[in-house]
Amino acid sequence: MDDIRRQSLPTEGDQSKSRVLVVEDEPSIRDTIVYALESEGIDVDWTASGAEALTQIESVDYQLIVLDVGLPDMSGFDVCRTLRETNPVPVIFLTARASEIDRVVGLEIGADDYVTKPFSPRELSARVRANIRRTSLNTTATPFPAKVTEAKVAPSGLPFEIDHDRWVIHYYGHALVLSRYEFRLLAVLVEKPGRVYSRAQLMDAAWEEPDASMERTVDTHIKSLRAKLKAQRADIDPIQTHRGLGYSMKEHW
Template sequence: MHILIVEDEAAIADTLIYALQSEGFTTTWLALGQAALESVRQAEPDLLILDVGLPDISGFEVCKQLRRFSEVPVIFLTARDGEIDRVVGLEIGADDYVVKPFSPREVAARVKVILKRVAPRDVSNSAAVLRYFGFELDPKRVQVHYLGQPLSLTRHEFKLLNVLLDQPERVFSREQLLDGLGIAADAGYERNIDSHIKSLRAKLRQINASHDPIQTHRGLGYSLKCGR
């Protein structure tokens, strides 16, 4: 599998390249964000390791632009350990966040966990198209329509909606929704579920502003409403 490393410090890139190649990955190293965007457009890697502090544009901006055309998994590298930076990184579409200095072997391990999580699964038991009160979700084609109109969702938003549609009216805790995304509940991302739900609601309101099909259960979690 191919890993694209976007890091302007050669010494850091070298340690990552060595650790990843030791685990059997192929790697490409780029030092600039714009070059990374062009590279992904031409040939999408299996995962992107992205430094936040790049010399041309920030890694956050790279990720924002990337999410307009690709759902490739992203791990941020950063020298900043503030909670707000981690939250922002995850909200704009990153899959993980590693603070410098770090162990290259740990990064390689995180890469393997993410790739295992996003790998295509056996959909023999979940391939049926889900239709429910205006929704039509096709797990095989990764397509969803709401009130006859297509929804453009991130990978995480699609999986969340799939979980909710599969069992309407059931109240899912944040931990259970994280499990639906393939993220361990002890990873500390419970509150990030709220951000994904907020974004999903905003996209649904663009189609029908008068109805919110996602029900919030304070202190418990979320469910999909039955009817209007």
Template sequence: MFNVLIIEDEPAIAETLIYAFHEMGMQATHKSLGGDALIELNHHAYDFVLLDVGLPDMSGFDVCKKIRETSQIPLLFLTARNHEIDRIIGLEIGADDYVTKPFSPREVVTRVKTILRRTENRADLAKPEKNSTHFVVDALANRIQYHDRFLELTRYEFLLLKTLIHQPQRVFSRDQLMDIVWVNAENTLERTVDAHIKTLRAKLREVNAESDVIVTHRGMGYSLLN
């Protein structure tokens, strides 16, 4: 169940939103002051923040900036102002969306659910890919782990090894690897593939002396054991 923190100084609006979230199977907690909300976020885990721009004790923009110092939790601004500059500021300091009062509580809940789905998809993409041959590919950081150790790879070594990892047991010809890894690289010869395979094997054996996961298929190309 998703847990939403509502930071809103108008009790009637907060109660309406809480009811709408409960109707959609989501938990909601209400705080009317920015300072209290920041304390709440430091002590409890939430999946989403609904934040009113005009709070009694501090600006919602300042609350957002404080949150973004330590967290990337999804956040949607609520405001009575319909000025473009306010929307721009809100988005620039880290908000995911912006809703102007008066609004439909169901629309707000729908926007929250949409942002949460998008955030979950981004998180899934960011998860390192695990492979049964003791490799872990972190595509966002362009790193590969082998037996829990990060390999020190050049750009082309990384791209070459990642290609083999993504389709284990598939035999890639040298031409195919050239087209995938060395795209737009001019004056590159087929033997470049062989040279990079050799250095990759050496680096894998530095981690595991018995490593022999890259297989040579004579006259055909290379594959990775699964």
């Protein structure tokens, strides 16, 4: 990498075990982020290159990526889109573009959060901690056989298995690579097959700030879910579209 800065400071909770990759090409902004996160006891690596970030992520188990949209070699959107093909690690976009369109595009691609410049280092640190905490059971899990068994839900007659503790959904025995929003959407549909959910209801179930998104974001995530399900069973389309109403999980297979 261009440079790697790591520091482990004593702190409470799991944050001392967390490792974050900062992808930012502006040195002053990058240094501010690195300092803020290291002060929270988080180990930080950084790079100014999108391509190098993708290479680094393949070899390191990061708990979160802070990703600038305007990188010199490739768009942060493209980095996230490529990453989401194989990796569900949380992504926080960092950008000077504050328009609603950019925000929605980022969320549609699979980002978990969005921070605009100028930003408060304290706010960014809080969002990083919140996202790591939200997925910590999935990324740093140790064996808990009883709890894992209790957390798994397999609706009668459906080939899904949901592990809420670890944020994992299995489909025909295969673990799906899902973003946080995709996991929530699919879990809602699977747990009540046959029930038709409006886009507004799905947004309320999956997004922390549903009013900040657009309903077409749901359509994009459903499209992504369908592609991932068909990659396992091309002959089955379990998610049904109800024109003018919303979506449901097929009740009878």
